[in-house]
Amino acid sequence: MLACATAVTAAVAGGAERDDVDLTERRYPLPVAAAAAVGALLAVGAWGLPVLTAPDLVAPGVWSGFRFASWGLLLGLGAVVAAAALAPASRPERGAALLLGAAALLGVRALEYPLTAARAAEGAPGQGLWLALAALAAFVVAAATAVSARR
Structure with missing residues (x-):
């Protein structure tokens, strides 16, 4: 309940902050968007494919072996894809923070x-391990590009 209340408060505060922002000068930097899109595509494989394989192990999956643990995989994937979609439209520092948060989530994966x-x-x-590391690298590059595009 506290997390939901915090999310609603943050959404209201963010909306009130953006009431005075002029959106006609809004930029959508293509290099940041491209790197974030590559990271998001790699993240789909990172969350959908198993990180650990063994002959007798049936890992929870998104496309096969769907069970209760798969919901966590879907939530992680959703968070990473949402960050990749929002970061290029955000202010450079906040976009970089979103991208680094997505990279941290992939690091946990x-x-x-x-x-x-x-x-x-x-x-x-x-294969999920290698895709997670590649997506992590793509998100770090996207974050660095977002911060450097500010200058």
Whole structure:
């Protein structure tokens, strides 16, 4: 309940802050949008494919093996895609913060492999790990581009 109240308060405060903003001068920097779009596409694979593979392990998935844990994958994917969509339209510092937050979320996804590899015999890194690392790098590049575009 407290998190919902905080979200509503932040939305109202953000809306009130933007009432006085002139949107005719709004820019949508193409390099930031392109890097964020690449990161979002890679994130779809990072969240949809398993990070850990093993012969006897059935990892929760988005496209197959859908179960309760898959909802967390969908929420993480939604947060990353929303950040990629909002960041290029945001102010440079706030857009960079959104992109770095998405990168941190992908970092947590990539950490699933070293933290849980011991739970499965003959565990190996899956495609989701490599896509998560690639998406993380794309979001860091997008954040750096957003901040450098300000200058």
